[in-house]
Each structure stands twice: as C-alpha cells, then as structure tokens.
Amino acid sequence: MFSNISIFVFLSLESFVYSIGHTYFRMDAFKRGQFKFRSLPRCLSLAIRSISFERLDNRPLSNTPSLPRRRNGISADSYNEIRKLILQAPLPTAVLQRSPTKEFSLDDIGIPLAASSYYILTLINECSTLVMFNKDHELCRIDLSNLLVLVHDLCWSSKLNMFLMAGYSLYTFNPRSCILSTIERITLARGEWIVSITIDSNSIYLLYSSRSARIECRSLFLLHTLEKQWLEKDFLRQTDFLAQCIRINQWNILAMTIKQKDGGWRVDLYDSNNLYRIHRGCSLGQGVPGMRNCLVMPYNRLWIVINNCSIPEQVILLDENGRMKAKTHLDKPRGCFNLCLVGDEWIAMNVKDKLRLYKVQS
Known part of the structure; x- marks a missing residue:
C-alpha cells in the first residue's frame, strides 16, 4: 500500500x-x-x-x-x-509574359548568365566582354579579348562568394574586386571544353564535350580534387546525341537537357550523388537543325526550360517529375536568350541586346 x-x-x-x-x-x-x-x-x-x-x-x-x-x-x-x-503565386511562364519591371542595355547578344542575390553577370561580344549589374544599374564592363577567354556557362557560389565560369578552362570571378582567375589544377585535353557547370553546397559538377563526353564532380574548395566521374554511357542512351546543360537544385536533383538523335530535346532528372536517372523527361519537340541551345534552371522543386531550339523560342515549366506543367512562347526580338534567378524575387533575362528584370511578386 x-x-x-x-x-x-x-x-x-x-x-x-x-x-x-x-x-x-x-x-x-x-x-x-x-x-x-x-x-x-x-x-x-x-x-x-x-x-x-x-x-x-x-x-x-x-x-x-x-x-x-x-x-x-x-x-x-x-x-x-x-x-x-x-x-496566388504566379508561375514563371506567366511572369515572363508581363512587361519587364526594369531593362538595361547590353549593346550586343550574350547567352551566358548567372546571378547571386545581388550581382548579375553576363558576357557579350562573343564572350570577349564581361558585364556586371545589380538590380538597379550597370556596375562595370571588363574587356577579356586579350586573355583568350571563352566561356560557355556561368554559376554563382555562395560558399566562395564568387562566380565560376566554364569554357576552354575553369575560371573564378570575384565581383567585389573584379578579378578574373584561372583554376590551374583543372586541365583540359586538346579539343575538349566544358559545356556546362553547376554546383551544390560543396562540389562542382562539370559537363565536358569531347569525343567521349563525361561529367566530373570535384571539390568546390582549394585543391578541386576529383571526387566522382561518369562517362557518356552512364547518362546518355543509344538514341541520344548529346547533353548540353546541367543544373542542381537544393534537393540534390540534377537536371540535364539532352538532344536525341531524332532531333528532339528532353530533360532528364538524376540523383546527383550517383547519377542514377530518376525520371526520363517528356519530349520538348523537334529542334532547329544544328541548334544546341536548350537550357534549364531550378525554380524551387520545379524546373524552367529555356528552349532556344524551337521557333519561336519557348519557356517550359516542368514539375518535379519532369512532366510538362506549363509552356509559353515569348514575344521578343530574334536571337537566343537565357534566364536566371536573382535571389528569390526576380528573374533576369538576357535577350539580344537587353538585360531584362521581372519581379516575381508584383
């Protein structure tokens, strides 16, 4: 008791x-x-x-x-x-149908484009001039013609607080000091170049173009040591012709634009840890012969496809399973274009000789 x-x-x-x-x-x-x-x-x-x-x-x-x-x-x-x-949140396809909130002159066509939450970087004059903006005005122009720099793709690293630029070599660009540097430890074979670059928190992913394409995963930091490597047979099928653009979102999903041998394009989704294909995307339709400019960018769990390989050019929104959610044709001057996010509230577009900014939330 x-x-x-x-x-x-x-x-x-x-x-x-x-x-x-x-x-x-x-x-x-x-x-x-x-x-x-x-x-x-x-x-x-x-x-x-x-x-x-x-x-x-x-x-x-x-x-x-x-x-x-x-x-x-x-x-x-x-x-x-x-x-x-x-x-009530508008889809990007709807945002880009509006008139741009702001517009700046580029004076020439530029395709490579990337941004942090503050800086916007692009290249014009066949990548011989680097142009940097913020959301309010142009900050600087840097002539690269004497450096023999050719850039195919850009990305921003919040860990390094620098832009990474990929082409015939791998470069860094510090927006505060405006210093461009070559990463010497990454050497390319003759006749090889880097087509596309993307990063996650601690690694760089490089898509190479050569007789046998490959993807490398390297450390983001000083030594840039090789962590993983996948050959063409690991991410392309026999019916595929080439891969053109890679991007990773914050959930470690890698999206890749792929041109098929029949001329059509699609976007496949992979687990970035092992490059296991999670979803084989739907066909985006036949492309213009010879055109290799189908790009992709993450938008939260969705994906925005910039399809310059169609006439007229398209912006396509894919869901997290690679299925088409929305599609729009853009009323814009002729010429290729690219998109990137500036923070979470702006979309930047470089089209022909203009840089346009669209506010996601009006």
Whole structure:
C-alpha cells in the first residue's frame, strides 16, 4: 500500500512526463509545419511566417469543442490563408509574359548568365566582354579579348562568394574586386571544353564535350580534387546525341537537357550523388537543325526550360517529375536568350541586346 508521500511523488512524475510529451508534440508539429515552407520562395515564406499561430496553452490534445479544427499543427483559418498565398503565386511562364519591371542595355547578344542575390553577370561580344549589374544599374564592363577567354556557362557560389565560369578552362570571378582567375589544377585535353557547370553546397559538377563526353564532380574548395566521374554511357542512351546543360537544385536533383538523335530535346532528372536517372523527361519537340541551345534552371522543386531550339523560342515549366506543367512562347526580338534567378524575387533575362528584370511578386 502506498504512503501519501509515494502517491504524491508518483503523481508528480506522471504530470512531469505528460508535460514533456505535450511540449515535444507541440514543437514537433510546429517543425513539421515549418518544413513544408522550405521549398517556397522567400517572399512567400516570410508571408507565411508572419501569420500568427494560435497557442494550445496547457489544454489536453483531445478533440474538444473549445479547440478550433487544426491541420498540420496550425489552425484552419491560418491554413486557408497560407493556401491562398500559395495559389496566388504566379508561375514563371506567366511572369515572363508581363512587361519587364526594369531593362538595361547590353549593346550586343550574350547567352551566358548567372546571378547571386545581388550581382548579375553576363558576357557579350562573343564572350570577349564581361558585364556586371545589380538590380538597379550597370556596375562595370571588363574587356577579356586579350586573355583568350571563352566561356560557355556561368554559376554563382555562395560558399566562395564568387562566380565560376566554364569554357576552354575553369575560371573564378570575384565581383567585389573584379578579378578574373584561372583554376590551374583543372586541365583540359586538346579539343575538349566544358559545356556546362553547376554546383551544390560543396562540389562542382562539370559537363565536358569531347569525343567521349563525361561529367566530373570535384571539390568546390582549394585543391578541386576529383571526387566522382561518369562517362557518356552512364547518362546518355543509344538514341541520344548529346547533353548540353546541367543544373542542381537544393534537393540534390540534377537536371540535364539532352538532344536525341531524332532531333528532339528532353530533360532528364538524376540523383546527383550517383547519377542514377530518376525520371526520363517528356519530349520538348523537334529542334532547329544544328541548334544546341536548350537550357534549364531550378525554380524551387520545379524546373524552367529555356528552349532556344524551337521557333519561336519557348519557356517550359516542368514539375518535379519532369512532366510538362506549363509552356509559353515569348514575344521578343530574334536571337537566343537565357534566364536566371536573382535571389528569390526576380528573374533576369538576357535577350539580344537587353538585360531584362521581372519581379516575381508584383
């Protein structure tokens, strides 16, 4: 038979355990709710997090009439408000149909394009002139004609705070000092060049063009040591002709634009850790003979395809399984173009002799 003191201690322990479990459940529910917002643009995430969440206080987690109906740890009213924000977010295909929010002169055609949340970098005059902007004005122009630099693709590294430029060699460009440097440790064979470059948090992925194409994964940092390598047979099929552009999103999914031997283009999705093909994308249609300019960029969990190989050129939105979600033809001057994200709120486009900026949230 328990003494009064024993009963008191037992009840106190039971109350303590219940309190811990109750608190853990509430924190877990909140974390699970927050996790769902990570794939959204920053502007939506900030709006969602500004919504006030109701407290449960210390009331039991039972279905009592006094508690409002809840979904994923938040009240039904808050859930509906979040859902409304998400549904109202415009698709990139719709954003690019608007008039540009801002426009700057390039004076020549430039295809390579990349951006951080502040800087926008492109090359013009057959890659002999590097031009840098921010969201308000042009910052500088640098003549590269004496350096014999040829660049096919660009990307931004937030870890290095520099642009990486790939072509007949691999280069870095520091936007603060405006210094261009060659990465000497990466040497290319004669007749070989880097077609496309992309990075994840700690690695560089390089797509080479030669008699036998390959993809290398190298360390992002000083020694740039080779970590992994895949040959053409690992990512192209017998019916494929070439790969042209690679990009990685924050979920370690690598997208690749592929030209088939019948002239059509598609985008395949791979696990970037082992280059295992996750989804074989749908056909984007026949391309212009000889044209090799079908590009892709991540947009949260979606993918934007810049199809310069069709007439007129197209912007195609693919879902996370590589299926076509939306497609639009752009009313623009003749000539190839490219797109990139400037932070989470702007899309930059270089088209013929203009750099255009489109605000995602109007």
